[in-house]
Amino acid sequence: MSARVIVIGNEKGGSGKSTIAIHVAVALIKSGQAVATIDLDTRQRSFTRLVENRRAWARHLQRDFGIPEHFCFGQLEYPSAEEEAAGCKVLEETVETLAGRYDVVVIDTPGHDDYLSRTAHALADTLITPLNDSFVDLDVLGTVHPETFHITGTSHYADMVEEARGRRRVAHHGTIDWIVLRNRLSALGSRNKRLVGDGLQQLSHRLQFRCVDGLAERVIFREFFPRGLTAVDDLDELTLGARPTMSHVSARLEMLKLITTIGLGNAVTAGEIADGRQAVA
């Protein structure tokens, strides 16, 4: 396989997987890379809907936004062992074919365990796990002591990633660069924010992931869906359908910094910052 395979995963629902998936895909397209995307959440299809909405909005404006080549993967509700094995094989072959044609393949997974998601994790060069800033969300990675808040053990999603690492080592002789991305961080410091941060630091050593302070809680991320837009799209009134605000600029800079931090390209430049400021001036 030649392309980089980026999987967005977390067995906790609503952590920001599909939001991060479309942002990563669009940021990479904007940096000149050929990007294919796969949605494995066949029931919800948020990633697919984001791409469809983006395509429709671009057509409406008669503009070329940069749309990934998108695939939505179907899966059976109650598969037999043979059907599971066949589905995993088709996914592996699809990713391998796409990896020969594109620079990057971005895969969004559902917020629960299933056979295709497990296979996708084992194909990942980079695994991004967005995590809301709460002990309820941290619980999929590890357990904490109720008095001291120290980490007492690892949990089911972390164990699944460990298993995927093992599968990847054996089948592809590869490693997974695992990034846990804190999402929806409050602007204010709080005891919860500090304690969750401490817990993640402890877990990062035990589970071998990089912990990144990702995105703040921003209403703007929820407004993008109907047009399939992202914070890394052009900050002009025509594209956004509204005048850009400081919130757009902040979200854009935060996202570009994140892309750079996780090693997906050097997206933040002084020019970017100046462009953003000019757009709202």
Ligand SMILES: Nc1ncnc2c1ncn2[C@@H]1O[C@H](COP(=O)(O)OP(=O)(O)OP(=O)(O)O)[C@@H](O)[C@H]1O
């Ligand atoms: N940084 C953020 N600030 C504000 N809202 C956010 C942020 N990130 C995500 N959201 C919102 O949180 C909700 C869940 O996001 P998203 O659908 O991307 O999560 P998900 O992990 O893909 O969910 P699921 O597990 O159901 O597939 C959405 O309403 C999204 O707009």
Ligand SMILES: [Mg+2]
């Ligand atoms: Mg989703």
